[in-house]
Amino acid sequence: MDHQATHLYFQSKVSRHKPMTLNQAEDHPCPFCDRARLRDVLLEDGPILLLKNKYPVLADTEPLVLIETDDCLGELSEYPREHLFKVMDIAINQWLAMEKDPRFVSVLFLKNHGPFSGGTIRHPHMQIIGLNKLDCRQYIRLSHFQGVPIHRENQVELNVSTLPLAGFYEFNLIARSAGSLHTLALMIQKTVHFLLNAFRDKSCNSYNFFFYHIDGVIYCKIIPRYVTTPIFMGYLIPQIPDNLQEILDGFTSLYF
Numbered sequence: 001m002d003h004q005a006t007h008l009y010f011q012s013k014v015s016r017h018k019p020m021t022l023n024q025a026e027d028h029p030c031p032f033c034d035r036a037r038l039r040d041v042l043l044e045d046g047p048i049l050l051l052k053n054k055y056p057v058l059a060d061t062e063p064l065v066l067i068e069t070d071d072c073l074g075e076l077s078e079y080p081r082e083h084l085f086k087v088m089d090i091a092i093n094q095w096l097a098m099e100k101d102p103r104f105v106s107v108l109f110l111k112n113h114g115p116f117s118g119g120t121i122r123h124p125h126m127q128i129i130g131l132n133k134l135d136c137r138q139y140i141r142l143s144h145f146q147g148v149p150i151h152r153e154n155q156v157e158l159n160v161s162t163l164p165l166a167g168f169y170e171f172n173l174i175a176r177s178a179g180s181l182h183t184l185a186l187m188i189q190k191t192v193h194f195l196l197n198a199f200r201d202k203s204c205n206s207y208n209f210f211f212y213h214i215d216g217v218i219y220c221k222i223i224p225r226y227v228t229t230p231i232f233m234g235y236l237i238p239q240i241p242d243n244l245q246e247i248l249d250g251f252t253s254l255y256f
């Protein structure tokens with residue numbers, strides 16, 4: 001019987017050798033700065049590198065890493081426009097190409113930044129992970145992208161979730177046309193800049209973004225990260241804050 005895969009299998013032996021530069025002492029050198037020792041490079045464009053992840057911690061996956069810059073302390077929210085477009089073009093093209101590869105049931109495309117993001121390396125990077133057995137959309141509902149509109153431009157909608165996936169503040173971008181991906185990139189950059197510089201009294205130093213491709217529409221969910229609430233961890237109950245309007249008024253007045 002062929003069961004739909006519901007879980008990813010974490011390989012602890014692979015993980016044990018993985019370098020950490022995010023929450024640890026400074027004497028751990030950054031593996032992404034040591035370019036001469038990087039192997040399995042698939043694409044190089046100036047300071048941008050796409051390569052196979054040296055530590056495939058998840059079974060039945062093909063993990064790639066996109067190193068966004070040669071500046072270890074850089075951040076996506078600070079990139080000049082041309083560099084942002086180059087990084088996002090490479091990432092989105094690779095993600096969509098892997099989606100068409102019959103070896104994969106689905107493909108994850110995500111980014112971690114900051115100590116609460118779940119990432120291990122500070123150096124700016126994104127991850128594109130082909131899943132051989134699991135459909136990453138199985139727990140996702142279109143309602144997770146519904147929200148109070150913040151901005152609309154060039155067929156891209158930005159909103160803040162009214163029915164969040166996990167809880168609190170989730171910013172959604174919905175791109176209905178492939179021709180609007182640079183608008184999408186700019187709106188991701190604005191949202192991330194807002195989160196790191198002006199959101200909730202500058203309390204946020206970590207975020208994730210996640211991409212989804214459902215029925216020809218590209219969705220991106222950007223989540224400011226704090227310690228995850230126990231009510232979600234234990235009961236899967238998402239929580240909705242009562243000040244969404246206040247948050248989005250602040251965002252709009254500063255950025256749009």
Ligand SMILES: [Zn+2]
Nearest residue numbers: 030033072123
């Ligand atoms: Zn580095």
